[in-house]
Amino acid sequence: MSLDISFIGILIGSIMASSVPLILAASGELITERSGVLNLGVEGMMIIGAISGFALMVITDNLFIAIVGSMFSGVIISLIFGFLTQSLLTNHVATGLALTIFGIGLSAMLGKNFVGIPGKEFPILFSSLRESIPFFGPILFGHSIVLYFAFALPFLTNYFLKKTKLGLVVRAVGDSPVSASNQGINVTLVRYCCILYGGAMCGLAGAYLSLIYTPQWIENMTAGRGWIALALVVFATWSPIKVLIGALIFGGITILQLHMQAIGFRIPVQFLSALPYLMTIIVLVVISRDSRKIKLNTPTSLGRIFYKEK
């Protein structure tokens, strides 16, 4: 395995591919958290997206329906969370955990008949350019449309939050629901929308795994990526662009770990596999050490229940 320039290009391309589910899920969760809702059900919503995307692909043989369907199923499952936390005012942490446990169980149940079915090849864009340009080819071209969307998403999210009126509303609701409510904003409605949007993005992230990244259905195939996405939001101190950077770092560790295993690095496989999780902890420590920095960016009412007296 030579470390020539084209190999590095391919390596970067594969790092980008492995960071896509993290970017999608974390960007979705970021909007949810910015509106003041802490949804710990990311893992559950992702795995539901993964199975429903794969199942729809097998049943309809149409990848477009599969992708849209996975997002729709993410919305449906996050609606449970939304209804409980927003309408029935339940504790965000407990409800999110229930969502994850429920989602993992339900996905395994629904996916029973889809284990071992081979996936379908997902169309990639600009595949001819990928081969013809030496270094930038594998980086810029030959990816699925979902990857391009994922890499645009943090910038879109940033624009939405900082430059649009609706973005301001979301931030206001997350920072001070009472003032927002007094301004005539329907806090519950805004939060519902943000939760459902987060669900859609998590569903898409799951579908990326089961349709594009490793095109097949494996039980529990998200393997903690949902939780890493949650950690990424903290890592990014709730800023969308930093989500992108963080996701690339984690994607990099995942790919690096695979390559180290492949070239027979003299460290047990399990230690390399533990790297992304250990890295998450280390990053959290580094980021959270400065409590002022965290406080400055954290949505002030994150995870708090808002109830409007009628």
Add this chain to the structure above:
Amino acid sequence: MMYQWHYIFFTPFIAIILTILGGGIIFYILGFNPIEALKFYFITPISNLYGLSELLLKATPLCLIAIGLSFCFKSNNWNIGAEGQLTFGAIVGGGVALLFYNQEGFYILPLVILAGAIGGMIFALIPATLKTYFNTNEILVSLMLVYVSKLLLDYLVVGPWSNPEGFNFPETRQFSDSSRMPLLFEGLRIHAGIFLALAAVMLSWFILYKTYLGFQIKVSGLSLKTAKYAGFKGKTMILVVFMISGACAGLAGVGEITGPIGQLHRMISPDYGFTAIIVAFLGRLNPFGIIFASLVVALTYLGAETAQIFLQIPKYTGQVFQGMILFFLLASDYLLFFKVKILNLKKNELRH
């Protein structure tokens, strides 16, 4: 919010009934006769002595872990990595048991149990210390450590600790009889670990309701500001509740490997650490409520296994049931609190 104590113990029953109804609907959608499926799920597994013993066997670790978690949750510390603490406790306890694999002696089992508790405690101290000194989010850290501990266990049973005579199976040697929990009845798997769980229940009730520490824990859970104002040492308390919780999870892990399993391998726990979170909530973070809740949730494990055998329903329905229980529990709380409030208002209006 009005919080009348008898409702606190009433809502879990509503949640259970709703879960059973919800389960019936799911079975119907899957194409089974719901009544028959529910019978296989909730009645068949405990209709004989062996089944009852299995129920207690599964309830034991759930109860132990949930008791530990109740300390964390009561004081607003979200330890959701009990599965990792269970695994690490089992690793440390199992390591000690392996040291004595060819020896017998009355002192071995207590040593193994102690090692397991200490292992879980140490592992729980990681998120606790990081939370107190670096302000990190304990939810994420404790959860990441679950994956780390499982990979460590995997490494040990495949690599250095694998049975030299085991044909490269991913498992360690069998523990000696002195490292095994004594069985309570001939032919049944229920073992002395259940007394550990009962002792934990008693002890936690005593600590929570009869000591100053318990008072501090409860106050911090209700209002952190009040706790600070009262001068409670918040940091020490975080460390203490995590240590209690980790020790309980470690005990549960050791109970599993010295009880029904008898060695270390990859699958020492069917996610007891996560399910115990539901047990803790269903039991209302109350020591005696947790006993009841652990039996109910253990039944979902057994039912899932029975349903898999008799009806070929995948055993993951267990997790679906567990998720539903927590959903319905959280939801039914609201319905009770707020109905009560509205009715009272109306009464007052009538009077005036």
